[in-house]
Amino acid sequence: MFIQHSKVPSPLQKVLIEISINLYLRNMEQLLQKIEAYKNEMTAFKVPTAEVLEDFRIKYLGTKGIVKAVMGEMKNVPNEKKKEFGQILNAFKIFAEERFEALKATLVSGDNQTTANIDWSLPGDPIPVGTRHPLSIVRNQIVSIFKRLGFAVAEGPEIEDDWHNFTALNLPENHPARDMQDTFYLNQNPDYLLRTHTSSVQARVMEKQKPPIRIICPGRVYRNETISARAHCFFHQVEGLYVDNNVSFADLKQTLYFFVQEMFGKEAKVRFRPSYFPFTEPSAEMDISCTVCGGKGCSLCKHTGWVEILGCGMVHPKMLENFEIDPDKYTGFAFGMGIERICQLKYRINDLRLYSQNDVRFLQQFTGAV
Ligand code: DAH
Numbered sequence: 001m002f003i004q005h006s007k008v009p010s011p012l013q014k015v016l017i018e019i020s021i022n023l024y025l026r027n028m029e030q031l032l033q034k035i036e037a038y039k040n041e042m043t044a045f046k047v048p049t050a051e052v053l054e055d056f057r058i059k060y061l062g063t064k065g066i067v068k069a070v071m072g073e074m075k076n077v078p079n080e081k082k083k084e085f086g087q088i089l090n091a092f093k094i095f096a097e098e099r100f101e102a103l104k105a106t107l108v109s110g111d112n113q114t115t116a117n118i119d120w121s122l123p124g125d126p127i128p129v130g131t132r133h134p135l136s137i138v139r140n141q142i143v144s145i146f147k148r149l150g151f152a153v154a155e156g157p158e159i160e161d162d163w164h165n166f167t168a169l170n171l172p173e174n175h176p177a178r179d180m181q182d183t184f185y186l187n188q189n190p191d192y193l194l195r196t197h198t199s200s201v202q203a204r205v206m207e208k209q210k211p212p213i214r215i216i217c218p219g220r221v222y223r224n225e226t227i228s229a230r231a232h233c234f235f236h237q238v239e240g241l242y243v244d245n246n247v248s249f250a251d252l253k254q255t256l257y258f259f260v261q262e263m264f265g266k267e268a269k270v271r272f273r274p275s276y277f278p279f280t281e282p283s284a285e286m287d288i289s290c291t292v293c294g295g296k297g298c299s300l301c302k303h304t305g306w307v308e309i310l311g312c313g314m315v316h317p318k319m320l321e322n323f324e325i326d327p328d329k330y331t332g333f334a335f336g337m338g339i340e341r342i343c344q345l346k347y348r349i350n351d352l353r354l355y356s357q358n359d360v361r362f363l364q365q366f367t368g369a370v
Contacts, residue, residue: 024078028085031073035092038066042096047103056103060096067096131367135236135355138343139218142238145262146216149255151240154215156201158222162191168203168322170278177278182224184233194222198239199279199336205241206323211330212244218339229351236339241315243325243332249282249314252333256312260288263342269295271306280313280334291345300350307345310337 009017042060047053060066070089077085132140143153156164162173171177181196201217217239225231242251253272260268269289277283287308290301297303312335317327340352347366349355354362 021078024076024081027076028081031070032088035070035088038070039092039095042099045099045103047107050107053100053103053107057100061100067093131363133355133363134343134347134349134366135339137366138346139236139238139339141263142259142337142339142342143216143218145259146240149214149258151214151216151242154201154205154217155219156195156198156204156217158195158220159186159192160195160200162193164200164203165193165195165197168319169199170316170318170322175278177276183222184224194234195219196223197221197336198237199334201239202241202279202319202334203323206243206320206325211325211332213332214242214244216240227353229353232340232352232356234356235352237336238339240335241332242334243315243320243330245330247314247331247333249333252312252314252335255333256286256310256335260309264288264291264345267294272312275311275313277311277313279316279319280311281316283311283313286310286312286335288345292348300348309341309345310335312336 038060042056045056047056058065062068070092074082074086074089147153165183166175166178167173183196184194186192186194198217198219198221201215201219205213205215205217219237219239220234221237222234223231225233227233240255242255253270257270260270267289268291271287272284273287275283275285285308287306289295290298290305290307292298292300293305295305297305301307312333315332315334320327320330320332340349340355343349343355
């Protein structure tokens with residue numbers, strides 16, 4: 001049957017529409033109040049755990065959740081009001097989704113912890129702190145002793161050219177002393193090599209700075225050596241250089257004696273033996289009384305009571321001339337020591353390989369050392 005609806009509703013139709021709209025409005029009023037209540041509930045929601053967050057999701061956003069149920073009311077809304085209520089319901093859905101995301105974010109960032117949740121009397125979680133490497137410990141000790149005497153720290157590159165590592169230090173090509181310091185060449189003509197000693201920093205400093213010069217240069221050096229307990233292809237040195245008016249061998253001795261006493265204690269003795277280095281004249285090697293046997297004789301000192309710790313001497317006039325420092329006006333002393341050696345004497349580490357094997361059983365033994 002075809003029923004034609006006239007455009008103008010009859011009085012009866014008007015009354016019926018009025019009643020149904022009023023009914024609907026009352027329902028909608030209730031629904032709006034409910035929506036407000038849900039929103040307050042959601043705002044008050046705190047998320048201390050992932051489970052509570054999941055409860056929130058199921059309650060509001062789940063397939064049988066409140067948002068779905070509220071959206072379901074759309075079918076009861078008369079056509080004239082659909083647009084208006086559609087917007088309200090949609091806004092509610094977005095509110096619930098945004099609230100969920102915000103709660104999730106606080107859970108991830110841990111901001112949801114309120115003071116009420118924390119038991120302040122619990123002990124803190126232990127944070128594993130690493131330890132300083134023994135070589136760093138000893139290097140810092142050496143540096144701080146010389147700093148007290150007014151020495152500044154200078155550094156230079158580990159990749160050096162021939163001039164700074166050899167020639168400027170009075171070690172010209174074909175000089176036999178070069179044989180003792182074979183290294184790794186990165187390029188030939190011009191020669192670039194891994195520096196064999198920190199003496200190269202002496203050259204770099206004198207190039208730029210004129211006396212008074214008082215520096216120490218800690219750093220890594222390289223040699224072409226077969227790795228064993230007593231030799232390695234890389235190790236560490238600290239170089240010292242002091243150039244000024246009237247610097248004498250007595251200053252050299254006193255400075256190094258002070259260093260040894262600070263490093264190894266007041267009972268440590270020193271002795272100087274004549275030696276040869278192309279960049280110093282006269283040159284010496286300095287021994288200290290054995291830290292293990294106190295000088296009586298043991299396997300560490302090969303039963304001599306003494307162990308060698310460094311090379312030193314008065315800066316060769318030729319070296320000063322190489323850097324346009326007048327040798328008639330200025331004199332200086334220099335020294336170079338191996339950090340591994342000092343470390344061996346302080347901590348009785350008798351295998352060089354231990355320093356670079358990264359074995360935590362070895363490294364942990366230095367926990368708390370400064
Ligand atoms: N450069 C030397 C070496 O590696 C150590 C050395 C000796 C440094 C005497 C010096 C010095 O400054 O005067 O064996």
